[in-house]
Amino acid sequence: MPNILLIKEIVKKALEEDLAGGDVTTEAMIPPDLGGQGVIKAREELFLAGLEVAREVFAALDPDISFRPEHEDGDELKEGEVVATLSGRARTLLTGERVALNFVQRLSGVATLTRRFVNLVQGTKATIVDTRKTTPGLRALEKYAVRVGGGQNHRHGLYDMYLIKDNHIATVGSIKEAVGRARRAASLAAKIEVETKTLQEVKEALEAEADVIMLDNMSLQEMEEAVAVVKGWALVEASGGINLENVRSIAETGVDFISVGGLTHSARAVDLSMDITPVED
Amino acid sequence: MPNILLIKEIVKKALEEDLAGGDVTTEAMIPPDLGGQGVIKAREELFLAGLEVAREVFAALDPDISFRPEHEDGDELKEGEVVATLSGRARTLLTGERVALNFVQRLSGVATLTRRFVNLVQGTKATIVDTRKTTPGLRALEKYAVRVGGGQNHRHGLYDMYLIKDNHIATVGSIKEAVGRARRAASLAAKIEVETKTLQEVKEALEAEADVIMLDNMSLQEMEEAVAVVKGWALVEASGGINLENVRSIAETGVDFISVGGLTHSARAVDLSMDITPVED
Amino acid sequence: MPNILLIKEIVKKALEEDLAGGDVTTEAMIPPDLGGQGVIKAREELFLAGLEVAREVFAALDPDISFRPEHEDGDELKEGEVVATLSGRARTLLTGERVALNFVQRLSGVATLTRRFVNLVQGTKATIVDTRKTTPGLRALEKYAVRVGGGQNHRHGLYDMYLIKDNHIATVGSIKEAVGRARRAASLAAKIEVETKTLQEVKEALEAEADVIMLDNMSLQEMEEAVAVVKGWALVEASGGINLENVRSIAETGVDFISVGGLTHSARAVDLSMDITPVED
């Protein structure tokens, strides 16, 4: 879970863009003291993610809303199952509904798609990881949703790992030199990964003692050979053009990680609803 | 186009989440004064949206980057066509690449999907509009992308239009009373829309002089009857469960607007690349 | 009421500019645990607006302050009537007093002036509306105060309505073309208004199917003629040079709206006081 301060800030921005001058309809219709109940339900099969973000949406508007989860992030829900029930001012429930659902639908969409990939590689040693192809402003939340779906995260940004690409190598002259420079500059915490396109480059990265070697758009056979060459002395990541059709065969080549940009950049939002009913005291 | 101050703020947040402590790899490899050229290309057929956001990404990092568009938002591109060329410090090009592409891929994805819907209703009087089911934090940009794709926008948030739903009606007692309250509260600028589920409700909304009447999840036949009842005295919007398969038949019922949540909540990111090559002075 | 997140942000800025390094006098004099009571009173006749903003001022400093309103926004108060009573730490009451009063005095000033205009047009069909001539940073609050005073709001900003002025018309060539462009660009939610200076322009705007027609600085007779021409097919707004002396005669021409910049840009702050007395446990 990203830290609570970040979640609050993202929630605040989202509410501000929806609310601006206020929920004019609700203010004109609903008395300020009318109570209400809300029920959030799954409208299709899904893996839940982002429930605490929904809680924060309502809390930001009104600290008196009671938010009772029936499930937690990572649970698999059937169509019709209740996610959470809420009670408090009817106005707040109506005003917060859309923003809360927008978060949970997107994040559960990411978790659900991730889980499909994870299920497909079950029994192999491969772990599904994400990329930096995330929605601007929501990276921490989307990477969290990937973890909820059973995947792991690749680096969080340009700052927490060295990922040496062809441009970098071309500029400094060789993989060996590039890894050496990274090692000297790196924090104690940072790993070093090298992107490779050929078996020759895999060997160079291995000799340079890279922590992780990325096989970029290689064929299945090349990947198998690369895994054989590396023999566990470095971690191996398959990358490029991976989808639900080919992920299993890639996993069976023996790679340690498979990175899938689509987990975050093209996940379909899953369908959730929130029913709100007024409650007289 | 959302105002430039908002774009700059969104870009800043996106860069901050990717950069934090800096692009450690590039800083360790690429000399600060090495020049570079970048070419952004379409890797599939798409409608372009968000090019100015990409420009702002690089400008926020380095005012000296030259950014030369070869196309503008709204253009249809074939696979392989050049979107823009850039020149300046190689470091900046490498550091800004991913964030810039993340924006353009998502926004072009929204525009491209919108255009598919718009093409399908060509020749009818129906206009494709979006919803509030947008990515938290990116609403203004995504609504812009819908316009680029040939759609129009529904309300921007809870503040700029009255949209009276069943909960509101239940609380105040009748559609007539609800519209009356809205009219008294409304700014001179705000229109009033009523969500209806039956023909009876359509008639009540019409008598209450709603500006727009939403037909919520009605059958094709109900929609046709509703259009016949309204006779142009209000605008009519079809809503609920609309997809690429059924949008044409809905348009042919004679409704004025068709709102599609999927335009923004489930558009697939389109594929774009940026090739960067160092340039010696 | 603007959304609570916006109010909190405005309150925070206001406290920051007054407090900076702290309320040095109170800190040097008043023990941290000394209790206190505060009584906010009207010192002249006024229509109250902004009470919840005052509550937020004290809440931002100290969540333990009890704030008990004796009236609510929109109430008419006589000189000497109690607006609210507060209890809690004496330090907080002393520190928050000025900022809280600054808000309520200004907003009640706007509400009170608005009410004077509203009273003057009673019995006509005219509604008093505001303009964009608001205090930078306080627009949402001032527009709220106009509503509290019985007026309605014109557009909230450049974004929620099309208001076509002479410059726009000159550039595109004709009122007809201008309205057409606006209609094609407009969101489903946005109305279109045209500013006119002559009866001829009123007719063109009517033919172009503008939603609202502004009569800019017309004579009473021209306004009457314009109303006769429009015959209810569009809303008609009188604008320019309106004051307490001439508003009644303008209202009697039959216009729907009368916009008054002075409601917000030149309202006099009304006089309120807050008496604070220490309370021993």
Next chain:
Amino acid sequence: MPNILLIKEIVKKALEEDLAGGDVTTEAMIPPDLGGQGVIKAREELFLAGLEVAREVFAALDPDISFRPEHEDGDELKEGEVVATLSGRARTLLTGERVALNFVQRLSGVATLTRRFVNLVQGTKATIVDTRKTTPGLRALEKYAVRVGGGQNHRHGLYDMYLIKDNHIATVGSIKEAVGRARRAASLAAKIEVETKTLQEVKEALEAEADVIMLDNMSLQEMEEAVAVVKGWALVEASGGINLENVRSIAETGVDFISVGGLTHSARAVDLSMDITPVED
């Protein structure tokens, strides 16, 4: 002049509240590359204040706008005189006009009212000063406008001076004790002022070596006596109920400062216009 970073932040907030989703009318009508000229004029006699804020409004939208002042802050303008001329994109001129004028009209209103008070006390030793009764969020700008109008500033907030009021005195027991505490707590930079209601209190404040003694709502005769008692050993400030009618007689009592809340809380905005004309290349 408040520091440039603060001005930029206030300008940004003001533009954001007006622009949000953009200037929809201008974007629909005015081609992006159309040039324009703008002329800002006084529409009544006024003392100018806030011109640099207006410049920042346009600069924030578009760095290419040329802004050429014909006058500077503090100048007295006759009706019809040109304040500044602008050139650049017509879109920017139209979009920034209202926010820029809102600033200059309010700040010039404060400067103009201040100057009326200052003129009335000419030839006496009294200096007109402001109070903390300023518009929330705009204090630094309004206090600047007071200086432009020939007044001086009282303290900027609760942090930069000790102002000991009756509540403080009641709590600590005596004026002497209160001033002593303030002196021990005060920074080297901070002066100490005591609010007095009787001649006896004036004497106590003098003995306690207050730097400034405020005469709160005293009669003219009491003020004269107070001035005689103090004999220049402390600065003397008249406060409470001061207006254009009584300010001269108060000044003639010999006080050093006269503080007027109305300078900022009730100044009428002065009238300025901006004419914009398109310019073909």
Next chain:
Amino acid sequence: MPNILLIKEIVKKALEEDLAGGDVTTEAMIPPDLGGQGVIKAREELFLAGLEVAREVFAALDPDISFRPEHEDGDELKEGEVVATLSGRARTLLTGERVALNFVQRLSGVATLTRRFVNLVQGTKATIVDTRKTTPGLRALEKYAVRVGGGQNHRHGLYDMYLIKDNHIATVGSIKEAVGRARRAASLAAKIEVETKTLQEVKEALEAEADVIMLDNMSLQEMEEAVAVVKGWALVEASGGINLENVRSIAETGVDFISVGGLTHSARAVDLSMDITPVED
């Protein structure tokens, strides 16, 4: 104490830079509902400062943490003494520990060093004051710590006092002219100080009626002569090159203030620890 809103903002920034994507170790190890106790202890002799900031660190993460101080700011602690005990979620205690200690260690370091200077000048009339050589972003807190340590503050920034240096004097021509300009521009609240390097300049500053005269890097004998010349008609501040070795002899020259940059720019953080133990319900 700086105002609570500023403290909250500084705490938020500090937590954000430490937390970003969360406390990954604690989240992987510690169950969310496990309780814990924390004990903050002094690990060397020190004067405590910043305890309320530590409280805010934990409150920002989790409002349910109980924070019970055993001492308050300004207390002298021996090695091993308990500063405060905390209880609540073990996760929060672990996550907030370092940031909380970073604040208290630095601020107590400033207070402790200040106290050493203050003790050395005991019995003289000299007061130890700080400078603007503070840590960027932490000025208000560090100046608070100086007060806690028994010192007083010099001006808070460039805005709350006039400090006329050689450059200013050179530009306007003479000390007399410089002080005159300052007096005309100054708010009622602002004092005027002149930096002097010779006895001749001290005399000029005195004649110009400066409120404070700074003796910049003068010898002990020059300082004594300056004090004799000024005779109490202005406050006198010694400045430049002051340390624990020479501060006593400087104080004995009779100056009113001694300013020491090292109080804030070079204070050593004192040593504090926080022991955390899990608590089963």
Next chain:
Amino acid sequence: MPNILLIKEIVKKALEEDLAGGDVTTEAMIPPDLGGQGVIKAREELFLAGLEVAREVFAALDPDISFRPEHEDGDELKEGEVVATLSGRARTLLTGERVALNFVQRLSGVATLTRRFVNLVQGTKATIVDTRKTTPGLRALEKYAVRVGGGQNHRHGLYDMYLIKDNHIATVGSIKEAVGRARRAASLAAKIEVETKTLQEVKEALEAEADVIMLDNMSLQEMEEAVAVVKGWALVEASGGINLENVRSIAETGVDFISVGGLTHSARAVDLSMDITPVED
């Protein structure tokens, strides 16, 4: 170097706290158009860090200041050497001086102290690294200064590495279990470190395949034994109570890293000056 957006934000905060209502002295004395030159010099021997931050300070105030470095970060300077020369408006130079120096003095202080430690371990395999004991709000800059001084960084915060401490181990039951949990939760980029206090714990950490093993407050002999046990299969870090006196002997035990909290929490600011002279055109 931290990313430029972060630097700009930190600089903005620092200027805001110093400037608030403006540099009142300079505004009263120095004509707006007077030119000036500034020379920043070292007043003692030092390793330079933070020069680009100084540049940003002046750029934030005034884009027209010319800033010409004579040295770059990492250079060793003798007393009296010129760091940079500036030219532009005299006002800007005077106003920005203190904030700019505050940054460079602190960061150069960190770099200089780091270099002393680095020099002491020359010829051993040990690398000097920092800790999270940094100044709140300045971590990224201080960690940069450590790198400039020849050290490397430990983790940047709680988010980019797993650091398993005694509390974590106690809660999950064993080092083995703790490392296992971390491995399952970890991103591909994150390393895992275990804090150990005994040789037995070192062995357990090694068996659990920790990436880094921290020797917490061990004796020299224990460290030697630990290094012998680990035999290069993990990285070894010495931590706790390290100073300039004992760092060499610790380095000679063969550890890979030595972490020193004092690099950032107790570095003395080095002495730099900026001389400013007016320049007539």
